[in-house]
Amino acid sequence: VACATQMCFVLTFGVSECLLLTAMAYDRYVAICNPLHYPLVMNHKVCVQLVIASWVSGVPGGIGQTCQIFSLPFCGSNRMNHFFCDIPPVLRLACGDTFLNEIAVYLAAVVFVMVPFLLIIVSYGKIIANILKISSASGREKAFSTCSSHLIVVVLFYGTATITYLQPKPNQSEGTGKMISLFYTIFIPTLNPIIYTLRNKDIMMALRKLISKLLR
Template sequence: MAYDRYVAICNPLLYPLVMNHKVCVQLAIASWVSAVPVVTGQTCQIFSLPFCGSNRINHFFCDIPPILKLACGDTFLNEIAIYLASLVFVMVPFLLIVISYGKIIANILKISSASGKAKAFSTCSSHLTVVVLFYGTAIITYLQPKTNQSEGTGKVISLFYTILIPTLNPIIYTLRNKDIMVSLRKQLSHLLR
């Protein structure tokens, strides 16, 4: 999405050539092909750990960090693997998005008309909001040292990136639609009377 916004704002005349169906499919396939082997490897690592005692996960869903807390053996290598995978699959995309938005903002600031700037910022604002919410909670969950986070905090943060943010995505993206905004204003004015 960041690449799409980058091409749309920085190279608008090339947009139909650059962001064609083939490129979109390739980007989606690259995401899956790069992530599936890592996740499969982490799952195999977890299956090789010894577990004893309680088999109840004190969490809302079966995520890797809470499962590691149940292991009886040494989980240091698993924790390092999770940390490295998080760096690659959380920080690298986040940094690429930040760089692309840096270039987008630099191009937007070059636009002479105020309405052009507003339209360009409007195009990017919804995606940037979702990115900050999603990556912010993912970074807190997977890249924060283990000792700094209580179990309750970890549960609440996991609800953000698994349930709340995906639920808010359609709302955040539809707020850009003028018809939706007009309808929303109308409904709010009726409620406030």
């Protein structure tokens, strides 16, 4: 029960993260491509609705995958070489045929990981096209800086999550799985505040001073 609960929360928060990153990409798209309409399109009500939709949409995905995984027979060892109850290590412990479960994982990854990722790519395609139309170099630099932090987080999070859930059982070694799981559960969330504050001029000045001191 404890393992299933942990898996359910991890999957729910993971799906919500994917959808929140997609909502943030839409926010960047409106800010750069339709700046005059931004206060009207991205008002407080719309932002709250996007956040609630991201959180609520993650719940059925997490519960559905967890119930399906734990409906498998587990007749051998109940010890896994992993930091937490994630899908790949739990599937390794199953005694029965896990083919249908792996297909379900692939489908869930496509719906909750790849589709939002494609929407983000489309948003940034339009964003880049609009940025390139800006005549002044300072304007282009300012527009790129608006998106840079979010883009870094997207690449790090989606890259590690895709590697994990698009090869859930046989193709991924235990050591690789453990290392990748550290990235999208601990390392990237820890870096998020740092990445998003890099646009702050005071933070950048303090960081440059720190680097210059370390290099002396």
